[in-house]
Amino acid sequence: MDAVLELRDVSKHYPEHRAVNGVSLSLARGEFFSLLGPSGCGKTTTLRLIAGFEEPTRGEIRLNGCAIHHLKPYQRNVSTVFQNYALFPHLTVRQNVEFGLRRRAENHMAQKVGEVLDLVRLTGKEARYPSGISGGERQRVALARSLVLAPDLLLLDEPLSALDPNLRKEVRAELKAIQRRVGITFLFVTHDQEEALAMSDRLGVMNAGALEQVGKPEEVYLRPQTRFVAAFLGALNWIQGVGVRPEATRISKRASQGCPATVEQSTFLGNCVRVAVRLSNGELATAEISRLEESFAPGDQVNLSWRPEDELRFE
Amino acid sequence: MKRLRAWFLAPTWVTMLALFAAPLLIICAYSLETRGVYGGVSLPWTIESYQRLADPIYLAILWRSFWIAGISTVLCLLLGFPLALFISRSGRRKHLYLSLVILPFWTSFLVRTYAWMFLLRDTGLINAALQALGLIHDPIPLLYNDGAVILGLVYGYLPFTVLPLYATLERLDSSLIEAAADLGARPLTVLGRVIVPLCAPAIRAGAILVFIPCLGTYLTSDLLGGGKSVMIGNLIQNQFTTARDWPFGSAISLTLMAMVLALLIAFVRRDREGLL
Numbered sequence: 001m002d003a004v005l006e007l008r009d010v011s012k013h014y015p016e017h018r019a020v021n022g023v024s025l026s027l028a029r030g031e032f033f034s035l036l037g038p039s040g041c042g043k044t045t046t047l048r049l050i051a052g053f054e055e056p057t058r059g060e061i062r063l064n065g066c067a068i069h070h071l072k073p074y075q076r077n078v079s080t081v082f083q084n085y086a087l088f089p090h091l092t093v094r095q096n097v098e099f100g101l102r103r104r105a106e107n108h109m110a111q112k113v114g115e116v117l118d119l120v121r122l123t124g125k126e127a128r129y130p131s132g133i134s135g136g137e138r139q140r141v142a143l144a145r146s147l148v149l150a151p152d153l154l155l156l157d158e159p160l161s162a163l164d165p166n167l168r169k170e171v172r173a174e175l176k177a178i179q180r181r182v183g184i185t186f187l188f189v190t191h192d193q194e195e196a197l198a199m200s201d202r203l204g205v206m207n208a209g210a211l212e213q214v215g216k217p218e219e220v221y222l223r224p225q226t227r228f229v230a231a232f233l234g235a236l237n238w239i240q241g242v243g244v245r246p247e248a249t250r251i252s253k254r255a256s257q258g259c260p261a262t263v264e265q266s267t268f269l270g271n272c273v274r275v276a277v278r279l280s281n282g283e284l285a286t287a288e289i290s291r292l293e294e295s296f297a298p299g300d301q302v303n304l305s306w307r308p309e310d311e312l313r314f315e
Numbered sequence: 316m317k318r319l320r321a322w323f324l325a326p327t328w329v330t331m332l333a334l335f336a337a338p339l340l341i342i343c344a345y346s347l348e349t350r351g352v353y354g355g356v357s358l359p360w361t362i363e364s365y366q367r368l369a370d371p372i373y374l375a376i377l378w379r380s381f382w383i384a385g386i387s388t389v390l391c392l393l394l395g396f397p398l399a400l401f402i403s404r405s406g407r408r409k410h411l412y413l414s415l416v417i418l419p420f421w422t423s424f425l426v427r428t429y430a431w432m433f434l435l436r437d438t439g440l441i442n443a444a445l446q447a448l449g450l451i452h453d454p455i456p457l458l459y460n461d462g463a464v465i466l467g468l469v470y471g472y473l474p475f476t477v478l479p480l481y482a483t484l485e486r487l488d489s490s491l492i493e494a495a496a497d498l499g500a501r502p503l504t505v506l507g508r509v510i511v512p513l514c515a516p517a518i519r520a521g522a523i524l525v526f527i528p529c530l531g532t533y534l535t536s537d538l539l540g541g542g543k544s545v546m547i548g549n550l551i552q553n554q555f556t557t558a559r560d561w562p563f564g565s566a567i568s569l570t571l572m573a574m575v576l577a578l579l580i581a582f583v584r585r586d587r588e589g590l591l
Contacts, residue, residue, distance in 0.1 A: 100499050146498075
């Protein structure tokens with residue numbers, strides 16, 4: 001694998017807590033990788049270590065095979081899209097995009113700026129100030145400002161979290177399309193599992209400063225290695241000592257085999273029906289089924305079953 | 316509701332009219348009258364006082380005042396900016412440092428100016444120390460020159476640049492500084508291209524707060540400048556005391572006010588356009 005970025009046993013310890021603890025990771029050139037985890041899991045700190053805003057306590061960070069962890073942020077060919085975009089309020093859209101190019105005294109500046117503004121569909125807004133454009137447009141300026149530098153690696157710190165939910169899904173697809181087109185490696189930090197699953201070539205789940213599992217979205221979702229990963233990447237039922245996803249849980253009034261349970265509630269969710277049941281041992285489980293299947297009412301006696309390959313087991 | 320508001324505003328109106336508008340009108344009237352024999356003013360009305368201002372001697376004093384006030388303002392900003400930057404990044408200690416900046420206000424400006432005289436004069440602390448160390452033979456003339464006046468003004472008005480700059484730097488989004496570094500800007504470029512431009516309103520505010528009182532100063536220039544360093548404030552003071560020429564003193568005062576007002580308007584205009 002042609003690795004752009006390599007983290008080797010990277011740690012960042014603060015006096016009071018260990019933000020990042022022994023993370024090793026390798027990103028392939030051109031891939032879209034997501035670091036996923038709850039807030040405080042160390043994903044943003046990891047990003048800041050790669051950008052150079054923090055220095056690792058231990059470990060090594062390599063970019064294109066060269067150690068960079070001792071370099072200043074302005075010496076690394078890595079660029080960051082900040083959560084709040086961090087656009088310069090005193091500069092226009094064009095000047096914001098030109099900022100990095102001017103630091104390098106690049107040729108063909110006007111052409112490059114024109115191209116990247118075209119890529120993010122901001123042509124015509126060049127003379128506006130950040131305060132005069134919408135949230136989605138600001139996000140695109142931040143992206144353009146970084147992309148125009150053709151970094152080896154683009155770091156994105158929850159760039160969609162400041163957008164409203166409808167816009168978020170739209171931008172998600174657009175961001176993915178832009179990444180495909182420019183071919184730059186994206187390291188995307190998010191706490192939204194749906195975002196990570198939908199956009200990534202691979203993803204890594206972080207918990208308490210450590211990387212718990214790395215893999216393709218289907219792989220991590222369907223074969224989580226730890227209980228934390230399984231629970232963080234979606235809902236999980238615990239039935240007879242194994243984990244089963246609600247959408248893999250089958251429920252039937254007719255079947256004679258399976259795990260007996262009583263229906264507590266049936267909720268219509270539009271695209272599916274969520275049925276909450278109580279198992280004979282008193283625990284709750286849910287099944288998400290198609291509305292085309294049987295319908296259930298509270299008090300119905302049912303049996304739960306699942307395919308053996310949908311069983312999740314952890315040590 | 317409207318009546319209530321009128322009542323609340325009444326004290327302000329009375330104060331402003333009695334203590335600000337009325338004296339201003341009186342000065343206006345004085346400036347257009349004739350000098351009284353034993354001070355004060357008498358008729359007839361005349362614009363002679365304003366005509367006298369065109370005398371090169373007075374223009375030179377006016378120019379000196381602008382020059383000294385300008386230098387002092389620039390020095391206050393140059394010294395105040397790094398200090399404000401340092402305090403804004405001092406974490407828990409910043410409140411301590413801020414109190415230290417404000418501490419001199421606890422004693423009278425007059426007393427503090429006398430303290431400078433004690434330090435700067437020929438037999439003062441600095442010269443005595445340098446002589447004791449054998450570094451100099453004869454005392455260096457530190458007092459009674461323009462340098463001493465500028466020193467006194469910078470010392471006195473430095474807090475007025477530190478405080479607005481601190482307030483802005485404190486609120487400055489640190490991710491902007493990180494973003495600039497991330498885009499390849501070295502620390503000095505970050506300072507020049509991001510931090511200073513974003514402080515433009517505070518720089519303007521600090522400049523106004525320092526320049527205007529410096530321009531009208533008479534205490535500092537009188538005590539630290541001796542007789543040699545006459546500024547416009549001393550000239551005005553003189554007209555009302557020794558020279559007993561109230562109309563001329565009033566005319567200089569009003570001219571100075573008009574100039575400051577014109578400067579302020581120009582500043583505010585630029586502020587609205589969002590330029591430094």
